[in-house]
Amino acid sequence: MAAVEHSPLFETKSAKGRVFYKIFSLTLFVGICFIWVFRVSHIPRESEVGKWDTPSDGTFSSGNLSDKDYLKADPGIEPPVMVINTVLSVMAYEYPPDKLSVYLSDDAGSDITFYALLEASIFAKQWLPFCRKFKVDPTSPAAYFKTIHSSTHAKELVTIKPRWVEYQKKYTQSIKDFHSGIHILLEETMTQFFNAKDVDGNVMPLLVYLAREKRPQVAHNFKAGAMNSLIRVSSLISNGEIILNVDCDMYSNNSQSLRDALCFLMDEDKGHEIAYVQTPQCFENITKNDLYGGALRVDYEVEFHGMDSLGGPLYAGTGCFHRREILCGRKFSDQYKKDWNEYKNIGDMTEVSLHELEEQSKALSSCTFEINTLWGKEVGLLYGCSLEDVMTGLSIKCRGWKSVFYNPQRRAFLGVAPNTLPQTLVQHKRWSEGCFQILLSKHSPAWHAYGLISPGLQMAYCYYNLWAFICWPTLYYCVIPSLYLLKGIPLFPQSMVHPFAYVILGDSSYCMMEFLWLKGTVKGWWNELRIWLYKRTSSYLFAFVDTILKSFGFSESTFVVSAKVAEEEVSQRYEKEIMEFGNSSPMLTVLATLALLNLFCLLGMFLKQVFISEGGLRIFDAMALQVLLSGVLVLINVPVYQGLFLRKDEGRLPMSVAAKSTALALKVAMMNVKTMEIKGVVYDIKSCTFSKSNGSGSCTARNVKENYDAKKVVIEMKVALSNFATAMVIFSSMNAVLGIRFVIDRRECFSHNVEHEADRVHASFVVIKIDASWQYTDDGVDLEVRGPAGEPVRDFLDVTSEIFDFVARSTGPYRFCFNNRSPYHETIDFDVHSNHVEFSDHHAKDGEAYMY
Ligand SMILES: O=c1ccn([C@@H]2O[C@H](COP(=O)(O)OP(=O)(O)O[C@H]3O[C@H](CO)[C@@H](O)[C@H](O)[C@H]3O)[C@@H](O)[C@H]2O)c(=O)[nH]1
Numbered sequence: 060m061a062a063v064e065h066s067p068l069f070e071t072k073s074a075k076g077r078v079f080y081k082i083f084s085l086t087l088f089v090g091i092c093f094i095w096v097f098r099v100s101h102i103p104r105e106s107e108v109g110k111w112d113t114p115s116d117g118t119f120s121s122g123n124l125s126d127k128d129y130l131k132a133d134p135g136i137e138p139p140v141m142v143i144n145t146v147l148s149v150m151a152y153e154y155p156p157d158k159l160s161v162y163l164s165d166d167a168g169s170d171i172t173f174y175a176l177l178e179a180s181i182f183a184k185q186w187l188p189f190c191r192k193f194k195v196d197p198t199s200p201a202a203y204f205k206t207i208h209s210s211t212h213a214k215e216l217v218t219i220k221p222r223w224v225e226y227q228k229k230y231t232q233s234i235k236d237f238h239s240g241i242h243i244l245l246e247e248t249m250t251q252f253f254n255a256k257d258v259d260g261n262v263m264p265l266l267v268y269l270a271r272e273k274r275p276q277v278a279h280n281f282k283a284g285a286m287n288s289l290i291r292v293s294s295l296i297s298n299g300e301i302i303l304n305v306d307c308d309m310y311s312n313n314s315q316s317l318r319d320a321l322c323f324l325m326d327e328d329k330g331h332e333i334a335y336v337q338t339p340q341c342f343e344n345i346t347k348n349d350l351y352g353g354a355l356r357v358d359y360e361v362e363f364h365g366m367d368s369l370g371g372p373l374y375a376g377t378g379c380f381h382r383r384e385i386l387c388g389r390k391f392s393d394q395y396k397k398d399w400n401e402y403k404n405i406g407d408m409t410e411v412s413l414h415e416l417e418e419q420s421k422a423l424s425s426c427t428f429e430i431n432t433l434w435g436k437e438v439g440l441l442y443g444c445s446l447e448d449v450m451t452g453l454s455i456k457c458r459g460w461k462s463v464f465y466n467p468q469r470r471a472f473l474g475v476a477p478n479t480l481p482q483t484l485v486q487h488k489r490w491s492e493g494c495f496q497i498l499l500s501k502h503s504p505a506w507h508a509y510g511l512i513s514p515g516l517q518m519a520y521c522y523y524n525l526w527a528f529i530c531w532p533t534l535y536y537c538v539i540p541s542l543y544l545l546k547g548i549p550l551f552p553q554s555m556v557h558p559f560a561y562v563i564l565g566d567s568s569y570c571m572m573e574f575l576w577l578k579g580t581v582k583g584w585w586n587e588l589r590i591w592l593y594k595r596t597s598s599y600l601f602a603f604v605d606t607i608l609k610s611f612g613f614s615e616s617t618f619v620v621s622a623k624v625a626e627e628e629v630s631q632r633y634e635k636e637i638m639e640f641g642n643s644s645p646m647l648t649v650l651a652t653l654a655l656l657n658l659f660c661l662l663g664m665f666l667k668q669v670f671i672s673e674g675g676l677r678i679f680d681a682m683a684l685q686v687l688l689s690g691v692l693v694l695i696n697v698p699v700y701q702g703l704f705l706r707k708d709e710g711r712l713p714m715s716v717a718a719k720s721t722a723l724a725l726k727v728a729m730m731n732v733k734t735m736e737i738k739g740v741v742y743d744i745k746s747c748t749f750s751k752s753n754g755s756g757s758c759t760a761r762n763v764k765e766n767y768d769a770k771k772v773v774i775e776m777k778v779a780l781s782n783f784a785t786a787m788v789i790f791s792s793m794n795a796v797l798g799i800r801f802v803i804d805r806r807e808c809f810s811h812n813v814e815h816e817a818d819r820v821h822a823s824f825v826v827i828k829i830d831a832s833w834q835y836t837d838d839g840v841d842l843e844v845r846g847p848a849g850e851p852v853r854d855f856l857d858v859t860s861e862i863f864d865f866v867a868r869s870t871g872p873y874r875f876c877f878n879n880r881s882p883y884h885e886t887i888d889f890d891v892h893s894n895h896v897e898f899s900d901h902h903a904k905d906g907e908a909y910m911y
């Protein structure tokens with residue numbers, strides 16, 4: 060190998076089209092800045108301003124070294140046969156078997172997994188030679204037999220396949236009692252285990268089963284705890300330099316990938332800087348149009364490559380090759396060079412009494428071993444975060460190391476992605492919660508990592524860390540524009556149509572193109588857009604709230620293990636790409652409520668336009684973007700409406716969710732009408748104080764034209780902060796819309812200054828009879844609206860509420876005078892504001908001008 064050692068073992072190439080990326084992201088950024096100017100207090104929906112450099116990596120030749128594979132399993136939801144496939148697939152790597160050890164961690168231990176592994180070790184004696192002989196790939200028996208024709212290697216297949224089928228049948232049974240302790244296997248007679256041979260007489264990789272001790276009172280730290288137990292136990296037994304960690308729901312799909320990964324770590328020039336090599340997480344059960352966006356296409360095909368050029372990708376928890384020492388806390392030093400010839404020869408250890416080894420290993424894997432040690436704090440995978448992998452990877456980077464993303468043509472590993480909506484949402488909740496915890500932790504990429512990793516990488520980490528936070532802007536855009544649409548208030552100022560449209564349309568068409576480049580389908584993109592929305596409005600929202608609760612000590616960390624088995628019917632629906640709801644989790648209620656709210660607002664707006672408004676469908680002129688946004692939201696939610704009202708199968712949304720969400724959505728939509736009435740701009744209000752903390756303020760109003768006595772009007776805005784929708788309405792109102800409530804005796808006038816010709820003026824009022832419930836009146840008021848020259852614009856007689864708008868034919872103050880006919884004082888909520896419309900044409904009609 061001497062000649063190979065001094066030539067590079069891998070090269071890094073720059074991606075094509077980076078100039079395009081940069082220009083495009085720059086223009087988007089400028090667009091966003093425009094929006095910011097108007098929406099200072101809101102974070103835009105898409106803070107992603109672009110992609111980074113996108114290099115791609117390729118290896119040249121293979122290394123050769125002692126190393127080992129780790130797997131973990133949880134009995135119950137993770138069926139033994141799946142685990143065994145993982146084990147067998149990595150045992151069959153094209154690699155010297157005497158330098159390979161495979162460890163399986165089983166939380167608390169289960170008899171069935173143990174015996175499944177024991178028998179699998181016997182099956183392996185035939186399977187490994189078979190794989191070697193026919194260069195089998197994938198080396199997971201289940202995956203291989205699924206793809207193979209019975210005519211291929213017919214002779215050998217006749218003996219090996221039925222054994223596998225029988226094995227599979229036996230272990231697809233129910234789980235029995237627990238079993239704990241550590242067992243080192245590979246031979247029925249365990250004493251011979253170090254020298255286990257396959258049917259051809261070749262040495263086999265060492266196989267170790269670790270039942271991790273779990274006690275109710277002792278924190279077992281979920282997957283990070285399992286990994287740390289494995290690190291300790293393996294250091295005692297084989298102590299390989301490289302640790303590969305694979306989740307039990309994945310299998311090796313590329314028997315070369317181990318050698319390739321070593322190329323990065325063994326490279327003479329750069330290898331010593333690299334702490335880990337991450338492969339993408341790919342899945343075998345993704346349907347054609349990827350209903351739940353599980354393929355994580357853009358993440359792995361674009362974003363991770365980009366991070367590669369900034370110091371390396373995240374540690375994604377599976378399919379990752381680590382250096383043992385670095386995982387155990389070693390700091391970076393330039394001098395770090397590894398003597399790759401120095402490794403523990405497992406064969407040498409046969410003299411060690413097996414019993415002794417078992418006893419020592421038991422101590423290392425006991426749940427009390429870590430008490431008062433640095434495990435989980437500085438050594439091994441870090442504890443206390445539901446995304447132990449990302450956090451650990453970040454801390455490695457902060458210690459000065461780099462990482463590499465390796466994305467081979469033939470997928471290195473294939474796994475199982477969640478195949479129902481609730482599972483997808485739960486997984487994303489765990490991820491976004493973990494990401495947010497990292498942001499708030501002492502490893503925060505926002506501040507702790509400053510100076511330790513490159514600013515670009517800091518930004519890249521923050522992009523993930525802020526996932527949970529993104530729920531707020533997303534919820535804002537899902538709720539407020541639709542509510543305002545129902546009310547008839549344009550939210551996107553007309554002058555803003557261009558930057559808004561550019562950012563929204565530019566970003567979504569870019570995302571679609573990117574998705575298609577990555578071999579996705581248009582329907583797949585649409586599905587991903589839906590999941591994008593659902594994650595942000597449910598998983599991220601719950602993650603945000605939970606993280607805050609946890610940081611105040613109100614709730615405990617959990618790790619909800621993703622389910623890996625699905626009922627037959629559920630799988631069938633998944634194949635047909637029918638969305639699976641199937642339970643009544645609060646997350647689904649939130650999704651259904653938002654879906655219905657959008658539907659009600661859009662329908663309400665249409666009905667109002669068609670039947671109530673005199674202007675017909677002219678709302679589309681002023682509120683095109685809002686109508687579009689609501690329309691897209693309604694279209695995207697079609698599967699939810701079907702799940703709520705049309706489907707009969709088990710995967711539909713339960714009745715309870717339908718009832719709750721309908722009631723909630725109706726309430727918010729109705730409440731909107733009332734709260735909106737309270738707010739709105741009264742432009743001639745000269746001085747206003749507005750307290751953001753309690754939502755109340757006072758304004759002094761003066762009628763410009765008629766020099767009325769300055770009149771104090773107190774705005775009472777009772778903000779039900781507990782009510783999300785109200786709170787959001789208030790937030791959104793702060794910069795643009797203020798309302799006025801006043802008490803009228805006989806006559807009260809207000810004026811509103813119109814600055815541009817052809818501006819559309821929106822006004823509404825409602826007569827409220829607060830504190831007067833004992834004195835029944837249903838008297839209305841009269842309202843006369845006059846233009847700047849005193850010309851009549853509108854007249855209403857004896858009405859209790861009204862919403863109307865008109866196009867101003869000239870600039871100047873418009874007057875709104877209320878006359879009270881009843882003998883009592885009346886309380887009136889009134890709002891008026893105008894929108895500037897460009898390129899409009901007007902036709903006079905009854906004192907009112909219409910556009911177009
Ligand atoms: O208490 C636990 C919890 C989990 N696991 C194992 O951890 C792995 C990952 O769990 P899974 O439920 O499959 O989670 P996913 O959401 O699929 O995992 C993704 O997200 C995790 C972090 O949240 C990463 O660690 C994983 O590598 C990544 O695949 C599985 O092999 C489990 O057996 C344990 O051993 N003990």
Ligand SMILES: [Mn+2]
Pocket residue numbers: 306308474475621
């Ligand atoms: Mn998983």
